[in-house]
Amino acid sequence: MSNYYFMNFQQPAIINISPHFAVRHKVSLDILRLDLIHPVISGNKWYKLKYYLQHAIDNKATGIATFGGAFSNHILAAACAAQINGLKSFGIIRGEKPKLLSHTLKNAVQYGMELYFISRKEYDNKEMVKERLKDKDLFWIDEGGYGTDGAKGASEILDGAAFDKYSHIVVAAGTGTTFAGLIKKIKPHQQVIGISVMKNNYSLREEINSLLNNNERKKNFRLFHDFHFGGYAKNNDKLINYMNIVYESSDMPLDFVYTAKAFYGLQKLTEEDFIPSGSKILFVHTGGLQGNLSLPKGVLKF
Numbered sequence: 468m469s470n471y472y473f474m475n476f477q478q479p480a481i482i483n484i485s486p487h488f489a490v491r492h493k494v495s496l497d498i499l500r501l502d503l504i505h506p507v508i509s510g511n512k513w514y515k516l517k518y519y520l521q522h523a524i525d526n527k528a529t530g531i532a533t534f535g536g537a538f539s540n541h542i543l544a545a546a547c548a549a550q551i552n553g554l555k556s557f558g559i560i561r562g563e564k565p566k567l568l569s570h571t572l573k574n575a576v577q578y579g580m581e582l583y584f585i586s587r588k589e590y591d592n593k594e595m596v597k598e599r600l601k602d603k604d605l606f607w608i609d610e611g612g613y614g615t616d617g618a619k620g621a622s623e624i625l626d627g628a629a630f631d632k633y634s635h636i637v638v639a640a641g642t643g644t645t646f647a648g649l650i651k652k653i654k655p656h657q658q659v660i661g662i663s664v665m666k667n668n669y670s671l672r673e674e675i676n677s678l679l680n681n682n683e684r685k686k687n688f689r690l691f692h693d694f695h696f697g698g699y700a701k702n703n704d705k706l707i708n709y710m711n712i713v714y715e716s717s718d719m720p721l722d723f724v725y726t727a728k729a730f731y732g733l734q735k736l737t738e739e740d741f742i743p744s745g746s747k748i749l750f751v752h753t754g755g756l757q758g759n760l761s762l763p764k765g766v767l768k769f
């Protein structure tokens with residue numbers, strides 16, 4: 468039986484930064500740079516995929532199949548992780564096939580992924596799609612890697628290094644799988660803060676709860692819905708300027724879909740004293756920088 472290729476890997480770097488707001492409000496701020504662990508399988512996706520790919524290997528599946536949009540970090544990560552592990556990959560993509568493939572999808576194809584474009588209506592009926600590809604003997608992974616095995620993999624983000632010293636751990640939440648993984652691992656003196664990147668996605672709380680057991684549901688975590696900048700994958704000049712300022716002051720590139728909104732939320736929560744002075748904050752940089760390729764050239768200074 469072979470193991471997931473990445474089973475043994477180096478702990479990601481932790482980098483201390485001191486932006487003005489952190490100095491002014493007397494908090495320490497460390498960044499867990501998951502964006503640096505692999506050039507393609509960015510950040511949290513690596514952890515979320517781990518047990519799914521392990522199951523695919525153990526079940527002797529010929530490949531994996533999963534779902535996503537045209538700019539999905541998950542789709543690209545799944546393609547690359549599958550190829551490294553000798554598995555085929557199939558991406559079920561929401562919407563009509565465009566004349567020009569996005570950077571994300573082009574790269575996914577380069578990593579051997581076979582793409583199926585389906586209408587939004589069909590996309591909502593996942594069983595029908597699965598039925599169509601039934602004889603390919605595939606292991607299916609939910610959109611965004613959502614699920615208990617995804618959360619189990621994500622919980623390993625907090626394995627290994629000395630994380631006990633932090634009082635607050637902050638992360639972006641899409642499906643909430645990574646957030647749930649962190650909740651599993653925190654100690655009683657710690658709080659995890661999730662910044663939802665979608666607009667009014669209030670069902671997220673329940674989706675996160677269903678990845679947790681009874682004890683984990685009582686842990687200290689908070690979800691915020693105020694920092695979506697108009698909705699999922701939406702951006703504006705304010706967000707783009709903010710990303711440039713963070714890069715210039717702290718040498719940290721952010722992506723506009725997830726980490727920029729989460730980091731902005733972290734700053735606001737610190738300025739509003741929700742995160743009080745004296746706190747030791749760990750911001751989990753979940754990667755996703757390839758998504759910035761969909762922005763017009765030149766708007767970012769990195």
Ligand SMILES: *Cc1c(COP(=O)(O)O)cnc(C)c1O
Binds near residue numbers: 639640644726756
């Ligand atoms: C996918 C992704 C997330 C969201 O992770 P979930 O586990 O779905 O909440 C956060 N940040 C980045 C950069 C991502 O690519």
